[in-house]
Amino acid sequence: MKPIFDRGPSLPLRLFFALLASGGLIVLDHYTSSSAQLRSYLTAAVSPLFYLANLPQDLMFGASEQFKSQQKILEENQTLKDTLLLQNGQLQRLQFLQQENDKLRALLGASPVTEGKRLIAEVLAVYSHPFSHQIVLNKGSNDGVTIGQPLIDDLGVLGQVVSVGPTSSRAILIADNTHAISGRVERTGLSVVAEGIGQANSLRLIHLPHSTDVVEGDRLLTSGLDGVFPEGYPIGRVTKVYRDARLPFLQVTAEPYAMLDRIRYVLLVWPHQGTTVADPEIVAPPEAADTERK
Amino acid sequence: MQNNWRFLWIHLTLLLALLLAVMPLPAEVKLFRPDWPLLVLCYWVLALPHRASIGTAFVVGFLVDVMVGTVLGVNAFGYSVVTFIVAANYLKIRNFSILQQALLIGMLLALYHLLLFWLSHFLTGVYFRAAYLWPVLTGMLVWPYVFLFLRRMRRQLKIQ
Numbered sequence: 001m002k003p004i005f006d007r008g009p010s011l012p013l014r015l016f017f018a019l020l021a022s023g024g025l026i027v028l029d030h031y032t033s034s035s036a037q038l039r040s041y042l043t044a045a046v047s048p049l050f051y052l053a054n055l056p057q058d059l060m061f062g063a064s065e066q067f068k069s070q071q072k073i074l075e076e077n078q079t080l081k082d083t084l085l086l087q088n089g090q091l092q093r094l095q096f097l098q099q100e101n102d103k104l105r106a107l108l109g110a111s112p113v114t115e116g117k118r119l120i121a122e123v124l125a126v127y128s129h130p131f132s133h134q135i136v137l138n139k140g141s142n143d144g145v146t147i148g149q150p151l152i153d154d155l156g157v158l159g160q161v162v163s164v165g166p167t168s169s170r171a172i173l174i175a176d177n178t179h180a181i182s183g184r185v186e187r188t189g190l191s192v193v194a195e196g197i198g199q200a201n202s203l204r205l206i207h208l209p210h211s212t213d214v215v216e217g218d219r220l221l222t223s224g225l226d227g228v229f230p231e232g233y234p235i236g237r238v239t240k241v242y243r244d245a246r247l248p249f250l251q252v253t254a255e256p257y258a259m260l261d262r263i264r265y266v267l268l269v270w271p272h273q274g275t276t277v278a279d280p281e282i283v284a285p286p287e288a289a290d291t292e293r294k
Numbered sequence: 295m296q297n298n299w300r301f302l303w304i305h306l307t308l309l310l311a312l313l314l315a316v317m318p319l320p321a322e323v324k325l326f327r328p329d330w331p332l333l334v335l336c337y338w339v340l341a342l343p344h345r346a347s348i349g350t351a352f353v354v355g356f357l358v359d360v361m362v363g364t365v366l367g368v369n370a371f372g373y374s375v376v377t378f379i380v381a382a383n384y385l386k387i388r389n390f391s392i393l394q395q396a397l398l399i400g401m402l403l404a405l406y407h408l409l410l411f412w413l414s415h416f417l418t419g420v421y422f423r424a425a426y427l428w429p430v431l432t433g434m435l436v437w438p439y440v441f442l443f444l445r446r447m448r449r450q451l452k453i454q
Contacts, residue, residue, distance in 0.1 A: 011382055014348040018374035021352060025359075025367030030417050035366070042360045049361065053313045125316050127362050130325075130426050131414040134363040170363060177420050198420050200321070261321035 036147060036163055044165030050124040050136050119143060119268040126263060130198060133176040140167045148228055151266045156234040156257030157222060158266055175200050175260050182226035183235050186219040194235060194254060200261040203236055205252040214241055214252055300453045301345050304338050308354055316361050325425055328433040331358055337444045339380045340387055351377035368413045372406045392438045400434035
């Protein structure tokens with residue numbers, strides 16, 4: 001039987017200390033710069049939990065792969081071969097164009113477009129808490145991941161890494177409330193800033209004057225001006241332009257190309273490594289490279 | 295004494311609840327995910343207030359913060375407040391029927407979500423959407439099951 005006299009401090013006192021500690025944490029995390037480091041350690045500490053939480057899903061995917069019929073696998077193999085042939089054909093053309101582009105840029109005296117190493121990472125957890133659209137990746141500082149590194153997938157830009165542990169890292173998506181990305185309207189070359197509003201399927205273009213030439217369906221590409229995302233990756237498509245002269249700016253929303261709420265594999269990009277695109281070093285773990293996207 | 299280590303089951307259930315909170319789910323059902331750690335915590339505070347109290351709540355809330363990616367301390371704040379209310383009234387709440395308890399838990403969950411929203415709005419400027427409150431309803435609906443399951447577990451394992 002528990003004795004009634006050693007109950008420790010009273011409840012209101014405990015609450016007071018807990019609230020004080022939470023307040024301290026909030027201030028530490030939100031108003032000081034040391035939090036990135038702290039977050040990295042914490043991400044490293046809880047990463048086993050993410051691996052554990054991912055286990056059922058992995059098992060299920062593994063089982064469905066296991067029980068696929070041979071016919072299906074042969075079909076899939078055929079489609080993959082076809083796509084590979086097609087894309088390799090386009091790639092030959094791309095290399096030629098790239099060389100030509102480099103020469104032209106050299107003639108113009110413009111700085112060459114660089115493209116560096118890439119790495120495929122698997123998503124351990126997509127936590128789209130309404131207040132924070134973040135994902136946890138299974139690659140960390142051991143694989144050379146750094147804070148601020150951009151993420152893309154086959155459709156478009158996803159986001160950037162915000163904290164790194166040794167074997168896992170955490171990335172913030174472009175739809176997050178605290179994220180903004182510098183872009184360019186493909187048709188007109190106009191520079192825009194696309195800000196997340198906490199919904200996976202919508203971004204907001206901010207501070208555009210009423211005279212701006214933007215129409216629905218315009219493609220947005222990264223501009224490279226923010227120094228984080230390399231130039232020329234697709235961000236999204238303008239879905240709504242609302243002109244109201246009473247408001248100070250145009251109200252423009254865009255839809256990201258990437259399916260931000262169903263990501264499984266991402267491509268980490270090293271933007272400023274200085275190597276040319278002629279031989280992009282693609283590092284792919286074998287098990288990740290041959291799995292289809294869901 | 296065998297009882298000394300039995301209360302570790304509390305920590306095990308809380309750990310499982312944390313895993314459920316970050317387990318990958320399809321996007322369509324993710325908005326409806328109940329706050330498992332908070333529900334399990336509420337049960338233990340009701341059943342064994344000398345084992346799980348505000349300190350436990352703070353630690354669990356902090357872990358939720360770390361795993362979910364909200365500003366550190368926000369969930370710890372909400373968890374501490376809710377646990378305080380439960381711990382201060384556990385004798386009354388124990389005497390409620392399960393349905394009454396579910397209603398009360400729903401109110402506490404709503405308080406937790408509003409606190410969370412309020413702090414997040416203050417810190418990062420999120421906008422309110424009614425869809426944020428779905429976990430309140432689903433939490434209310436799963437409370438009877440959580441309660442009955444954990445009570446059976448507590449009785450069979452003689453956790454004190």
